[in-house]
Amino acid sequence: MAKALEGKVALVTGAGKRIGRAIALAIGDEGGDVIVHYRDSFEEAEAVVAALKEKNVRSWALKADLEKPEEYSTLIKRAVDSAGRLDILVNNASIFQKDTLKDVTLESLKRHIEVNAWAPFSLIRDFARFSGRGKVVNLIDARVHGYDWAHVAYILSKHVLNELTKMSAIEFAPDIMINGVSPGLILPPPGAEHGYIDRLKGTVPLKRHGSPADIADAVLYLLKSDFLTGTIIDVDGGRHLIEYQGGPHTDK
Numbered sequence: 001m002a003k004a005l006e007g008k009v010a011l012v013t014g015a016g017k018r019i020g021r022a023i024a025l026a027i028g029d030e031g032g033d034v035i036v037h038y039r040d041s042f043e044e045a046e047a048v049v050a051a052l053k054e055k056n057v058r059s060w061a062l063k064a065d066l067e068k069p070e071e072y073s074t075l076i077k078r079a080v081d082s083a084g085r086l087d088i089l090v091n092n093a094s095i096f097q098k099d100t101l102k103d104v105t106l107e108s109l110k111r112h113i114e115v116n117a118w119a120p121f122s123l124i125r126d127f128a129r130f131s132g133r134g135k136v137v138n139l140i141d142a143r144v145h146g147y148d149w150a151h152v153a154y155i156l157s158k159h160v161l162n163e164l165t166k167m168s169a170i171e172f173a174p175d176i177m178i179n180g181v182s183p184g185l186i187l188p189p190p191g192a193e194h195g196y197i198d199r200l201k202g203t204v205p206l207k208r209h210g211s212p213a214d215i216a217d218a219v220l221y222l223l224k225s226d227f228l229t230g231t232i233i234d235v236d237g238g239r240h241l242i243e244y245q246g247g248p249h250t251d252k
């Protein structure tokens with residue numbers, strides 16, 4: 001039996017490690033070819049490419065710094081040149097730095113907005129131009145139902161991406177379906193120990209953290225559907241329900 005994404009080519013940003021890696025491999029499991037985007041994680045990206053080829057799908061690694069317009073403005077064209085077509089874009093790469101309203105700088109806000117919202121949107125526009133039709137999934141954050149007082153530039157950039165997801169869904173319909181997945185507590189921030197999420201899991205109604213596989217499952221669901229656009233799925237064990245009501249925020 002044919003797999004759901006056979007014959008499709010996907011570009012997953014930030015796919016060398018962690019959640020992006022899980023999404024890239026899950027697309028490969030469904031028969032999709034995958035372009036593994038990376039910035040610094042060259043070796044990890046090459047390892048994901050090798051793992052995908054083991055699944056008998058095609059795969060390539062492509063580099064672009066999402067803070068450098070001269071690099072990300074050519075990414076979609078380079079993807080199409082490599083694979084011959086592009087059907088799926090998953091905007092997963094992001095930066096996540098600490099700051100509060102007391103010390104956030106314009107420079108940090110601009111960086112977060114460029115990497116986490118503007119570059120993904122720019123890739124969507126290029127995807128529309130080069131592919132004409134297909135599916136996009138943006139990785140947002142369930143905390144956009146409220147605020148993250150300890151990562152102010154980050155959460156503001158994700159609010160922008162959340163709105164851009166819905167606006168773009170309308171703008172690029174009916175040919176391109178644009179949806180989002182908003183993770184909750186999944187992995188500790190890069191470099192932090194695992195205890196970080198164990199300490200916070202009591203704030204999740206389901207009393208545990210999720211896994212990269214939970215996120216990849218939601219991305220696949222959106223990629224397989226032909227009647228969803230502008231839908232953002234919270235994969236967060238119900239935590240958005242608390243934050244939406246202005247509930248406790250233990251990061252603060």
Ligand SMILES: NC(=O)c1ccc[n+]([C@@H]2O[C@H](COP(=O)([O-])OP(=O)(O)OC[C@H]3O[C@@H](n4cnc5c(N)ncnc54)[C@H](OP(=O)(O)O)[C@@H]3O)[C@@H](O)[C@H]2O)c1
Binds near residue numbers: 064091092182184
């Ligand atoms: N982890 C969680 O629990 C959680 C919770 C809520 C939302 N999310 C969202 O889910 C997505 C995946 O999360 P994650 O924790 O797996 O992400 P992550 O590890 O923090 O970042 C993923 C990748 O983004 C790439 N990246 C960062 N800055 C870049 C830049 N300037 N240019 C190009 N690439 C850049 C990095 O690639 P290189 O390593 O190649 O440089 C990095 O490996 C993100 O959008 C995140 O905001 C995650």
